[in-house]
Amino acid sequence: MPPPDRPDEFSLIAQVFAPLAAEASGAFGLTDDAAIFAPTEGMEIVLTVDAIVEGVHFLPSDPADSIARKLLRVNLSDLAAKGATPRGYLLVTSWRPDTPLAWIESFARGLADDQRTFGLSLWGGDTVSTSGPLNFSLTAIGEVPRGQMVRRSGAHVGDDLYVTGTIGDAALGLLAAQGRLAGPAEDAAWLADRYRLPQPRNALGPRLPGLAHAGLDVSDGLMADLRHLCETSGVGAQVETVLVPLSKAAARAVAAEPVRLETVLTGGDDYEILFAAPVEKAAEIALAAAETGVPITRIGRIGMSGEGLAVIDANGRPLGLKQLGFRHF
Amino acid sequence: MPPPDRPDEFSLIAQVFAPLAAEASGAFGLTDDAAIFAPTEGMEIVLTVDAIVEGVHFLPSDPADSIARKLLRVNLSDLAAKGATPRGYLLVTSWRPDTPLAWIESFARGLADDQRTFGLSLWGGDTVSTSGPLNFSLTAIGEVPRGQMVRRSGAHVGDDLYVTGTIGDAALGLLAAQGRLAGPAEDAAWLADRYRLPQPRNALGPRLPGLAHAGLDVSDGLMADLRHLCETSGVGAQVETVLVPLSKAAARAVAAEPVRLETVLTGGDDYEILFAAPVEKAAEIALAAAETGVPITRIGRIGMSGEGLAVIDANGRPLGLKQLGFRHF
Numbered sequence: 044m045p046p047p048d049r050p051d052e053f054s055l056i057a058q059v060f061a062p063l064a065a066e067a068s069g070a071f072g073l074t075d076d077a078a079i080f081a082p083t084e085g086m087e088i089v090l091t092v093d094a095i096v097e098g099v100h101f102l103p104s105d106p107a108d109s110i111a112r113k114l115l116r117v118n119l120s121d122l123a124a125k126g127a128t129p130r131g132y133l134l135v136t137s138w139r140p141d142t143p144l145a146w147i148e149s150f151a152r153g154l155a156d157d158q159r160t161f162g163l164s165l166w167g168g169d170t171v172s173t174s175g176p177l178n179f180s181l182t183a184i185g186e187v188p189r190g191q192m193v194r195r196s197g198a199h200v201g202d203d204l205y206v207t208g209t210i211g212d213a214a215l216g217l218l219a220a221q222g223r224l225a226g227p228a229e230d231a232a233w234l235a236d237r238y239r240l241p242q243p244r245n246a247l248g249p250r251l252p253g254l255a256h257a258g259l260d261v262s263d264g265l266m267a268d269l270r271h272l273c274e275t276s277g278v279g280a281q282v283e284t285v286l287v288p289l290s291k292a293a294a295r296a297v298a299a300e301p302v303r304l305e306t307v308l309t310g311g312d313d314y315e316i317l318f319a320a321p322v323e324k325a326a327e328i329a330l331a332a333a334e335t336g337v338p339i340t341r342i343g344r345i346g347m348s349g350e351g352l353a354v355i356d357a358n359g360r361p362l363g364l365k366q367l368g369f370r371h372f
Numbered sequence: 373m374p375p376p377d378r379p380d381e382f383s384l385i386a387q388v389f390a391p392l393a394a395e396a397s398g399a400f401g402l403t404d405d406a407a408i409f410a411p412t413e414g415m416e417i418v419l420t421v422d423a424i425v426e427g428v429h430f431l432p433s434d435p436a437d438s439i440a441r442k443l444l445r446v447n448l449s450d451l452a453a454k455g456a457t458p459r460g461y462l463l464v465t466s467w468r469p470d471t472p473l474a475w476i477e478s479f480a481r482g483l484a485d486d487q488r489t490f491g492l493s494l495w496g497g498d499t500v501s502t503s504g505p506l507n508f509s510l511t512a513i514g515e516v517p518r519g520q521m522v523r524r525s526g527a528h529v530g531d532d533l534y535v536t537g538t539i540g541d542a543a544l545g546l547l548a549a550q551g552r553l554a555g556p557a558e559d560a561a562w563l564a565d566r567y568r569l570p571q572p573r574n575a576l577g578p579r580l581p582g583l584a585h586a587g588l589d590v591s592d593g594l595m596a597d598l599r600h601l602c603e604t605s606g607v608g609a610q611v612e613t614v615l616v617p618l619s620k621a622a623a624r625a626v627a628a629e630p631v632r633l634e635t636v637l638t639g640g641d642d643y644e645i646l647f648a649a650p651v652e653k654a655a656e657i658a659l660a661a662a663e664t665g666v667p668i669t670r671i672g673r674i675g676m677s678g679e680g681l682a683v684i685d686a687n688g689r690p691l692g693l694k695q696l697g698f699r700h701f
Contacts, residue, residue, distance in 0.1 A: 074604050075524050076450045076588050077420040079516070087410035088417060092511065094464045094498045121405045135423045135464070135509040169423045175504020180464040182421065182511045187408070195404050259405050275403050 048144045052170050059144075059151045060134070060165065067131055067164035078166035080131065086186040089127035093117050097176035107146045108153030109239055110179075115157050116241045117262065118183035120314040123248030124260035126193040127185030129161055134168035137178040161245055191252035198257040198276035198319035202345040205328065207244045207315045207337050209290040210265050212237035214310020215303065225299045230292035237290075241314035247337040251318060254328055258318030264311045270352060272317065279350035282343035284308070285357050308354065319345050377473045381499050388473075388480045389463070389494060396460055396493035407495035409460065415515040418456035422446050426505035436475045437482030438568055439508075444486050445570045446591065447512035449643040452577030453589035455522040456514030458490055463497035466507040490574055520581035527586035527605035527648035531674040534657065536573045536644045536666050538619040539594050541566035543639020544632065554628045559621035566619075570643035576666040580647060583657055587647030593640045599681060601646065608679035611672035613637070614686050637683065648674050 050058060056073055064070035069079040082088050093114065097103055101110045115132065122129050134154075138147065158164060166184070216238030218224040219231035243260075251258060257276050261268045265287070273280050284304060289297065297303045320328060325341075332339040346353075354362040379387060385402055393399035398408040411417050422443065424430060430439045444461065451458050463483075467476065487493060495513070545567030547553040548560035572589075580587060586605050590597045594616070602609050613633060618626065626632045649657060654670075661668040675682075683691040 071523065071525075075454075077418045077454045077456070077521065079416050079418055079521050081416035081518055082411065087408050089406045089408055090462060090496060090511075090513070091406040092462045092464055092496060092498050094466065094500045094509075096466060096500050096502045096504075096507075098503060099501060125404075125406045127406070133419060133421045133511055135421055137423065137425060137507060167419060167421060169421050169509065171423045171425050172428055173425045173505060173507065174427060175425075175507075176502060178425075178466060178502065178504075178507045180423075180498065180509050182419075182462055184419070189410055192406065192408050194400065196400075 050144070055147065056170060059147055060168070063151060063154055063158060063165035067166055070131070070164065070166045073167060078131070078133070080166070080184065082186045085189060087189045089122060089125055089185045089187050089192055090182060091118055091121040092180060092182040094178065094180035096178050107149035108156070111150040111153035112157045112240060114179055114181050115154060116243050117314065118181050119161055119245055120241060120243035120260040120262070122183055122185040123243050123245045124193065124258050124316045125187065126191060126248055126252040126255070127187040128249050129163040129183060129185045129245060131164050131166040131184050133166055133182040135171070135180045136168070137171050137173040139173060139177065142177070188252055193251050193255050193258045193318065195257060195259050195272050195275035198272060198278050198345045199321065200278055200345055200347050201322065202256055202319040203322055203325065203341050204280055204282065204317070204319055204343040204345060205339050205341050206261065206265070206288065206317050207247060207339055208242070209288045209293060210261065210313055210315060211293050211307025211310055212290050213241070213312035213314070214264070214306050215293055215296050217312070218306065224296060226296050230295055233292050234296070238312060241312065243314055244316050244337050246335040247316065247331060250331040250335060254324050254331065255318040255320045258316055261313040261315045261317050262311055264309045265313065265317065266309050266352065266354070268317055272319065273352060277348055279346040279348050279352060280343060281346055281350065281353045281355060283355045284362065286340065286342045288338065288340040379473070384476065385499060388477055389497070392480060392483055392487060392494035396495055399460070399493065399495040402496060407460070407462070409495070409513065411515045414518060416518045418451060418454055418514045418516050418521055419511060420447055420450040421509060421511040422450070423507065423509035425507050436478035437485070440479040440482035441486045441569060443508055443510050444483060445572050446643065447510050448490055448574055449570060449572035449589040449591070451512055451514040452572050452574045453522065453587050453645045454516065455520060455577055455581040455584070456516040457578050458492040458512060458514045458574060460493050460495040460513050462495055462511040464509045465497070466500050466502040468502060468506065471506070517581055522580050522584050522587045522647065524586055524588050524601050524604035527601060527607050527674045528650065529607055529674055529676050530651065531585055531648040532651055532654065532670050533609055533611065533646070533648055533672040533674060534668050534670055535590065535594070535617065535646050536576060536668055537571070538617045538622060539590070539642055539644060540622050540636025540639055541619050542570070542641035542643070543593070543635050544622055544625050546641070547635070553625060555625050559624055562621050563625070567641060570641065572643055573645050573666050575664040576645065576660060579660040579664060580645070583653050583660065584647040584649045587645055590642040590644045590646050591640055593638045594642065594646065595638050595681065595683070597646055601648065602681060606677055608675040608677050608681060609672060610675055610679065610682045610684060612684045613691065615669065615671045617667065617669040
């Protein structure tokens with residue numbers, strides 16, 4: 044039985060989730076069985092979905108609002124990397140009978156905050172009960188000019204390779220949150236926050252079609268996601284470690300423990316965008332970075348498939364990386 | 373750890389699920405981070421999502437292929453009732469480490485069979501692991517002529533009230549599957565099958581825009597869903613029990629135990645379409661039934677809100693229904 048303060052499924056939707064759908068006319072206030080959406084003239088829809096499970100992707104003690112925001116943001120990050128503008132999302136929630144109403148309300152508040160930040164609305168969903176771990180999935184819908192979604196495939200030999208923001212903060216932040224990172228307490232707190240709340244690059248995303256040949260967001264780790272891009276595009280790549288942008292906190296962590304460079308290059312959850320673009324787009328890319336306020340850094344180049352994936356260290360020597368999520372091919 | 377025969381997540385997607393996406397160009401063979409879709413000229417997209425949880429919506433002993441088909445079909449039923457033509461779906465699966473590969477393959481075969489039957493494709497999804505009950509969600513995407521989705525709202529006073537197919541088979545079938553229904557064994561088997569595998573009315577669905585003022589699929593039970601339609605439309609309704617279409621097996625069950633009429637009227641999982649349409653559309657509705665092979669039966673009429681929801685029995689007297697999922701208003 045739900046706790047005494049928990050409204051039934053219909054009331055929960057009406058009271059807690061319907062306000063999140065108030066600004067989307069095609070969501071009908073969550074009073075219908077489906078939502079409608081008509082893409083803007085000349086655009087097509089982009090769909091992506093991610094699920095998270097208690098005990099696997101988040102801990103029972105994590106704040107409900109930050110769980111919800113992370114779920115929304117990992118999907119927004121996919122839309123950004125694909126060049127799409129976010130429009131709406133569908134949400135599936137599995138609640139245990141003893142999940143308190145206050146927890147569910149906090150979850151919804153996290154979504155409300157991020158909807159305002161990123162300019163999208165709840166369109167629909169489903170609410171079920173479970174006896175097991177909490178389980179959430181979110182389908183995000185965006186739109187992109189027809190035929191111009193940024194794909195994993197399409198990188199050309201000779202393309203420059205770029206990333207947004209800084210790399211490795213989230214992986215170092217997870218270590219910091221677990222008390223396993225050397226260094227000053229303020230660095231640990233800053234890095235842990237980068238782990239807990241991704242900052243998807245939706246300000247930049249819609250500028251990428253026409254600039255990038257290929258791209259994806261860095262979620263599995265820089266080298267693993269570069270491998271995805273290279274395998275799908277049928278190319279190789281060379282990354283120079285001295286070019287990989289580090290935050291001050293990450294740079295201090297690597298200086299203190301040089302082995303952390305491997306954490307930076309192979310750790311996950313960055314939610315930055317990795318993309319390949321032709322050399323002649325460099326000036327336009329710098330302009331897009333300046334206009335959107337999203338830092339973009341060249342970290343290497345695309346090579347032929349036979350060259351494989353090479354990481355060149357500060358002395359110009361190939362670096363061996365043995366971490367999970369990375370393999371030579 | 374997964375069982376020795378279970379491929380990792382990437383291989384599972386490539387081997388078992390990518391074949392389901394082979395015919396959708398916008399799914400990119402499940403090798404990208406998102407799918408694209410451009411609605412046909414003059415159409416808009418319709419989105420709906422449903423989730424199912426082991427131990428709540430299905431049993432651990434249920435066949436994997438029928439679990440998958442039911443999940444797809446309950447979503448197809450929503451699209452049909454809304455007047456939409458199915459195009460694609462996104463699938464989220466949560467597997468336990470010990471879920472056998474053969475079970476997952478059977479799940480995928482169920483989807484493959486129904487994709488062919490209903491003419492849609494897998495566009496994308498997410499695969500996560502869980503330590504708890506299996507948990508699946510499916511987002512179905514269809515398209516409908518712009519502005520013509522059949523809504524829950526929009527029923528007019530004086531409209532005729534129709535249902536497709538026969539009502540109550542699934543609720544009686546659940547009783548039969550539990551050995552709680554009197555009657556011949558062949559009726560029990562037939563009814564149980566109606567419970568296990570919904571037959572969504574997608575052949576009829578796209579004919580409804582322009583005919584129906586309002587509609588939805590019967591999933592919570594005829595009277596509960598009629599209440600949803602009436603509340604959203606701000607109307608009342610009168611249903612005559614003698615008009616409600618029963619299968620031969622259901623008719624025999626009600627004849628044997630008259631209390632089963634209440635099961636028929638209030639039980640769930642019919643996945644037939646309930647809709648309201650103006651009286652002058654009767655001939656066109658009969659034509660749509662004949663041309664699509666989907667039986668359509670008039671079961672009553674829409675009245676004023678103040679009349680509430682009335683059920684009239686064979687003697688012309690109002691019937692009191694006390695089942696859950698039904699309340700007078």
